[in-house]
Amino acid sequence: MMKIPLMIAALLSGAASIGLHAETVSDVQNTYLTRGAGPFDSGRGEKLWNSRVYEDRRCADCHTADLTQPGLHKRTHKRIEAMAPSVTPERFTDLKKVEKWFRRNCKWTWGRECTAQEKGDLLEYLKQL
């Protein structure tokens, strides 16, 4: 008797947890549009991705030059799943996570936070890989 309500509850909570990450790259980019950025350009994104402020660091150092391959953090040796959404489908689908890593990695790699425009451009480049 108790089983049916329990099953419904389980299904509902399952749906809720899926709903939490139902964002797409476009949803994330739209957030940057609402902050006054756009339109986004993949060429600008790629240029930024390869740019260097400090001698000893750029994106590819940890994410590797081939973004369909998993990266390796150069200091912690942590495996980093491939940046390309064609290989790692959940990439860029969680705004909170995207924002966290942009904040950390823009500061670490270029010494400052990225603008909404730069984030949108970087995503424009990365999402098609």
Place this chain on the structure above:
Amino acid sequence: MKNWIIGTLIAVTGITAAGVTAGEYEREYGERSEHENHGYRYGFRRPDFAPVNDALYQDECGSCHFAYQPGLLPAASWWKLMDGLADHFGENAELDADTDKQLRGYLTANAADQVNRGRSPGIARSLRGNAPLRITDTLYFRRQHSEIPLRMVKNNPEVGSFSRCGVCHAGANEGSYDEDSVRIPGMGRWED
């Protein structure tokens, strides 16, 4: 009906007996924590540190490095560490305010000087009020690893650093650092 009562009695007795044993073990363990690890002395497995049981902590911290059990450092160390996440041993590991607050709560409640479990009290005592940022800087850690030569860890390409607990300690994820379960990659079983 009778079987049910007898079954319950046996179960209750069993739990009580186990509880006493655990208490004895804890007292014994606290006393001995500066020396050897006798994790199997009483015939059941009990971790040296309460295992990580917080999904947020596991995800936020453990996605970059081994998720160190909060019981490895005192609360003051964890607060200092959380205050410096913008330069976290050379990395930027900043968190949003909400996550930061939740993690501080978890770390504080389970810190070495807040819990009476396994090796945590021993670590807290050995610090005498100091609050190091690195577990490897605690006197307790250094004593436990003083016999390990550089070639086995730092200069061992398969290990590289003392910060990667799980590489040699097979039970590290469960909070168990029993000496008998140490396997140093490329070196074989650790013989005292």
